[in-house]
Amino acid sequence: MYNILVTGGAGYLGSIMVPALLAAGHKVTVVDNFMFKQVSLAHCCSDPNFSVVRGDVRDMALMKRLLVGADVVIPLAALVGAPLCKADPFGAESINLTAQIELMKALSPNQRVLMPITNSGYGIGESGKFCTEETPMRPISLYGIHKVEVEKAVLDHSNSISFRLATVFGMAPRPRLDLLVNDFVYRAVYDRFVVLFESHFKRNFIHVRDVTGAFMHGLTNFETMKNRPYNVGLSSANLSKWELCEVIKKHLPDFVFVDAPMGEDPDKRDYIVSNERLEATGWAPQYDLDKGVVDLIKGYTMLKNTIYTNI
Structure with missing residues (x-):
């Protein structure tokens, strides 16, 4: 078992991931x-293996103290999404770029990193051609x-895995209503009803x-997967809006x-993505788009407000 440091662990991804790591x-x-x-992590507080610190990832003195004893680092802290970063470019650069690179510099060679990157880095793809x-x-x-630049620093650490995430959807203890599927549902x-623009643009x-x-x-198969990027998406869901x-x-x-x-x-996302590299390691998704839509409908029965957006 590992000592794992998760930055931004109370966010959308972390609200699912942290309980799974504890379990x-x-x-x-x-x-x-x-x-x-x-x-979103209130239900974890009774677990003796759970610790929480209120702090800023840009505080490198704090981060260096927290890194002591950590076997694995999962840096989830970020201003996520093109609109939020456009609204706060200073915050985007200091959190999404500078703090992440400084974190990589502070790691010892034996500390493992599993980093989320976005596959929006592919930009505008070629029609009918999968992005690998x-x-x-x-x-x-x-x-x-910023995410593409950080990925270079992460892979240069030489004890790391980069996950290039497709557009994420689904209910979580810390919901995100501004993501495409979640927003449309x-x-x-x-x-x-919804009015679409660029309705033919595809993404994963x-x-x-x-x-x-x-x-x-990735944590379980780290030694065989390390030092490479992996697309993470549903191969059944390269879809237009x-x-x-x-x-x-x-x-x-x-x-x-x-x-x-x-x-x-704002991302001009228009591409289809191959997830074959990750699938070849034995990973397979468990939740398809239909399952996610059904779960979101249930969630929105309980939730009717817009406080769960990043912008």
Whole structure:
């Protein structure tokens, strides 16, 4: 079992991942600034293997103290998404880029890192051609640019795994309503319609619980997987926005969606992704898009507000 330091562990990904790590018997320390006032890990407080620190990942004196005794570091802390980074470019650079690179410098060679990156780094793909881990990264947004630069530092650490995450969806103790699938399902439940722009743009998707599954798989198979990037997505879900809406409509027949000749994706995401490298290691997703939509509908029965967005 490992001593694991998780930065930003009270966020969307961490609210699923931290309990799973604890359930597997690991000791987990979470550092988070709780900027969204979330209490997503309250149910972990009775576990003696759980520790929590309120702090900022930009505080390197704090981070160096927390790194002492850590076998594994999972850096989830970030301002996530192109709109949030555009709204706060200083925060984006200091948290998403500088703090991450400084963290890599502070690690000892034997400390392991499992890092989430975004596959939005592929930018605009070629029609009909899958993006693999060998495809050149061409990020467009500030968020994507920083993530690609951080990935280089992570892989230079030489004791690390980079997971290039598809667009994440699904319910979690700390929800995210501003992610594409989650947003469209919310609109389908409460507004019953959505106006699409660039509806033909394709991207890949992955359930938030399968993200945890990928990290757990990487932890278990670290020696055979290390020092490489891996795409993490549903091979069955390289879909356009229009096709995504068609999936949602199967579960909410009153949902109406129309095309509009205006607006643009700040990431300009338009690509299809191959997840074969990760699948070849024995990992397989457990939650498809239909399952995620059904779970979101249940969640939105309990939740009707917009406090769970990053922007």
